[in-house]
Amino acid sequence: METDQRQAAQRSHATLFQGDALAAWCARWLGAPPTSVLFEVAHLSIVTGLRLADGREVVVKARPPAARLQACVHVQRHLWAAGFPCPEPLAGPHPLGTLSATAEAFVPGGTRLAPGADSPRLFAEALARLVRLAPPVTALPTLAPPPAWVCWDHDQPGTWPLPDDRDDDLNRYPEPIWLEEVVRRVRSRLAQCRQPPVVGHADWEEPNLRWLDRRLHVVHDWDSVVSRPEAALAGVAAAVCPACGGPGTATLEESAAFLEAYEQVRGQPWSVDEWQVCWAAGLWIRAYNAKKATLEGSGGELMERLASEAPERLRLART
Secondary structure, eight states: OHHHHHHHHHHHHHHHHHSSHHHHHHHHHHSSOEEEEEEEEESSSEEEEEEETTSOEEEEEEEOOOTTHHHHHHHHHHHHHTTOSSOOEEEEEEEETTEEEEEEEOOOOOBOOOOOTTHHHHHHHHHHHHHHHSOOGGGSSOOOSOOGGGOTTOOSSSSSOOOSSSSSOGGGSOOOHHHHHHHHHHHHHHHTOOOOEEEEESOOOGGGEEEETTEEEEEOOGGGEEEEEHHHHHHHHHHHSSOSSSTTOOOHHHHHHHHHHHHHHHTSOOOHHHHHHHHHHHHHHHHHHHHHHHHTTOOHHHHHHHHHHHHHHHHHHTO
């Protein structure tokens, strides 16, 4: 089903965004048709920036329908109303052809955060603020299933969940014995976690955040809202977002700095169990990213760094 939906999204791209469907959608749900296209990007979703006839600039995002999208928009609207730097949701999710579309205000400006000694702290403070301001899980419709890169507790056959950005099964391709052992131990440790879930952002990577003078300007990609234990959310982010050491990675020192800064901002020390979950969740996403990148022919560096850091990250996770 997921594969069919992705293929439908790709087939719909040309017709939806070059014909009348998008204009009709905007007229109905935003009260004005588009007059010009500001930008268009297609990956997991089709994201189009538009200028409307009434002068507003908006972003329309279309992707395969999913029950969790309603909760994602609810969280984004709640955070925007609370003053968190995210685009204001304007409409949706509503059908757009075979897809489900949402609209939000276009927030221009900002840049990626230049590497600095304070980068892990800035990323951590921003995520901790988001979690503190987010609504409780009980106030939301479903956020299940979580995105594949944080779905370590999936019930699908094999070690790896089905990816959301490729029509393939990662389990069809054998990995080194050491990686198989790492993932087995990490999944076992995370399965023992009994910490309550909170609402957070599961793709807290550098490309989704924009900054002005090292102050957070805007956070994007609200389809990545999830319900996970706070320690797991922090651990995933700590493993990838400072990214001073390479694409999609953080050094051990950066990860530790992130987690220590997050602990300070939330005003409550991590328990022993939470520390272990932090490191286990971070190691899961590093393994998932390296596995997927290897199949795409670009994972050599990620796999090498993972192999060198895995023993220490496993020790910290106490797996």
